[in-house]
Amino acid sequence: MKNTCFFNSTSFWGGGEKSHLEYASNFQRRNYQVCLVTSSGSELEKRAQEQAIPVFGFQIGKLSFLNPFMINKLARFFRSQQIDTVFLNSSADLKTGGLAARKARIKNIVYMRGLAVPVKNSWLNRYLLTRVVTHPVPNSEDTKKMFLQKLSSVLPPENVPVIYRGINFDDWDKRAVNPHIFRENDELILGNVGRLVKQKGQDFLIDIARELKQKGLRFKLVIAGVGPLEQELKTKALNNGLEKEIIFPGFYKNIRDFLAGIDVFLFPSLWEGFGNAMVEAMYEKKPVVAFNLTSNPEIIQSGENGFLVDYPKLDDFVTTILKLAQDDKLRQHIGEEAHQSVKSRFSFDRIIQDWEKLLD
Structure with a gap:
């Protein structure tokens, strides 16, 4: 090799x-x-x-x-x-x-x-x-x-x-971070990043945001990325009266800038080979709420280093977000556990050894 x-x-x-x-x-x-x-x-x-x-x-x-x-x-x-x-x-x-x-x-x-x-x-x-x-x-x-x-x-x-996807966390830590400030008052900042396509499930996020608003939560939902569904998603947010709560900032070259500005990462993808964006958010100590689908259970142990919700139970998704919104210590604890779990399993140094063993 x-x-x-x-x-x-x-x-x-x-x-x-x-x-x-x-x-x-x-x-x-x-x-x-x-x-x-x-x-x-x-x-x-x-x-x-x-x-x-x-x-x-x-x-x-x-x-x-x-x-x-x-x-x-x-x-x-x-x-x-x-x-x-x-x-x-x-x-x-x-x-x-x-x-x-x-x-x-x-x-x-x-x-x-x-x-x-x-x-x-x-x-x-x-x-x-x-x-x-x-x-x-x-x-x-x-x-x-x-x-x-x-x-x-x-x-x-x-x-x-x-062989899982490896991430060079040493390089990641060296990237300069210029946090994007989404917070205006005391809102909870929810985030998602990915191509704006059906697979990524961002349309569910708008339904979730509507329910959170009805329940009185002060929040902003930031959906980062570009893709063919961008205008459709913006129109749905507008039609649901969520133009003040939902932000579409576009593409981020340095995803750390985005992650540094959010409190909770939402991952509603319908299928993923390996949830790279989710793992990056976990490394940045962000608690994750995701559907209990595809490879997500291989990464998240629900209640320990993140939360998994049965698909397509939006009410459970909303309840989990509200639980995190009401408990700063829980968000911090889950974020720390998330960081440690992905750091130990998906570092590139560990993954490259698997490749060398297979191919050399």
């Missing part, structure tokens, strides 16, 4: 792109030879250049795996860089990058499965996952369960290890 390539052709910035950049940066610091293959002009390419990580842009589309000239071009690139390990993230990259890596006879072809939804048991997927990929690695037990739901006949569970 000495010459490693992170292959990610996604044009927008999301969790998979953030993960690849962080892994590339941390592997490089440990004296691995690292490069990134990206879509030309992407945000990932730009950020890799800012961090002085070798990055190579290609014009890669969803159907590039059908283009033998592109496959040969990428295979020649892998051979020229003497790559021995390729990390793939999306299904599109699994096809294009995976086929090129196989043609280049790369030793380790890793599929970092982060999407907690079933995979079709198609001929193409069976071929890619049994003849191309050498190491399918989900990022949580729930992701693994969903990944194998239709593939257990071709992929034995014992051949599919789980």
Whole structure:
């Protein structure tokens, strides 16, 4: 695993792109030879250049795996860089990058499965996952369960290890923090961050905010991020008379600025491979309220380092928030427990040992 390539052709910035950049940066610091293959002009390419990580842009589309000239071009690139390990993230990259890596006879072809939804048991997927990929690695037990739901006949569970997402908490602690002040009086500041898409469940937050207002809680709800549902969510907040309570500040490059300005982190996602935003909030000692879905129970022990609410019980979600609003000591205690739990389990130093054990 000495010459490693992170292959990610996604044009927008999301969790998979953030993960690849962080892994590339941390592997490089440990004296691995690292490069990134990206879509030309992407945000990932730009950020890799800012961090002085070798990055190579290609014009890669969803159907590039059908283009033998592109496959040969990428295979020649892998051979020229003497790559021995390729990390793939999306299904599109699994096809294009995976086929090129196989043609280049790369030793380790890793599929970092982060999407907690079933995979079709198609001929193409069976071929890619049994003849191309050498190491399918989900990022949580729930992701693994969903990944194998239709593939257990071709992929034995014992051949599919789980490696959680690592976070470099040392780097995190070094980031300058300029807290965004949302509080005007003595309100409780509730926060959520993520792409504004249906999966992330931000529409539930508006329903929750309506109930909290009816119960007389003084609060502000800050929903950070951008995405296709932004205008729809703003309209729903306005139609519910919540224009003073709900803030949409947009995208944050330094998420610590956002987290430093909130009291409680709300996580209503409908599915997550690994709740990275939730783990970051927990590291910042923010008590989390989340639905008891997907991989969330692997991270939160309800009542100990956060709170899990059965989906879709909004009344229970509201009750838990009110409980935290009324008890400063409880918020502090849960926040401290959250910090310690994620620091010990998800530090990059610990996670990279799992990768080295698997691939070396």
